[in-house]
Amino acid sequence: MTMEKNQICPKCAKLVVPREVIATTLFGEKVKEYRCPYCNTFIYSEKLSEMRLPQRVPEKAKGFYIAFEGIDGCGKTYHSQKVFEKLKQEGYDVILVKEPYIDAVKDFIHRSQEEIDADAEAYIFAADRIILQKNIVLPVLQRGGLVVKTLNFILLLSFFREAK
Numbered sequence: 001m002t003m004e005k006n007q008i009c010p011k012c013a014k015l016v017v018p019r020e021v022i023a024t025t026l027f028g029e030k031v032k033e034y035r036c037p038y039c040n041t042f043i044y045s046e047k048l049s050e051m052r053l054p055q056r057v058p059e060k061a062k063g064f065y066i067a068f069e070g071i072d073g074c075g076k077t078y079h080s081q082k083v084f085e086k087l088k089q090e091g092y093d094v095i096l097v098k099e100p101y102i103d104a105v106k107d108f109i110h111r112s113q114e115e116i117d118a119d120a121e122a123y124i125f126a127a128d129r130i131i132l133q134k135n136i137v138l139p140v141l142q143r144g145g146l147v148v149k150t151l152n153f154i155l156l157l158s159f160f161r162e163a164k
């Protein structure tokens with residue numbers, strides 16, 4: 001971007017030669033900002049480098065993920081427990097997981113007397129799931145193990161909400 005050397009400051013309305021400031025944005029881009037030398041108001045900026053997102057190279061997992069889902073009361077917990085026990089007996093490297101995973105999240109959801117904001121609730125469950133996936137599920141799958149999971153609680157909650 002080529003700009004005239006002299007600019008009119010949008011705040012103090014003076015004709016100025018902007019001061020150059022190198023800054024880094026929240027997204028890791030380097031930008032050259034041009035600011036008013038009198039009131040420091042932002043006038044315009046030039047991008048010096050492109051945004052660089054962290055590389056996400058999916059690792060090839062050798063394991064197997066078995067999820068039990070279905071309507072409330074159809075026996076997901078029972079059957080996932082049975083499958084887990086059977087696989088364990090047969091000598092497989094297997095874990096049984098449930099959502100929510102974090103105790104504090106479980107307590108919060110079960111004990112909360114007040115209506116929880118639906119968006120906040122969705123974020124809480126999303127955070128819980130990310131931690132479960134990264135800390136527990138992925139390491140097991142990467143070493144070739146098996147993961148048995150009982151239905152996620154979000155679905156359960158959506159049933160509650162429908163029923164209200």
Ligand SMILES: [Zn+2]
Nearest residue numbers: 009012036039
């Ligand atoms: Zn100014």
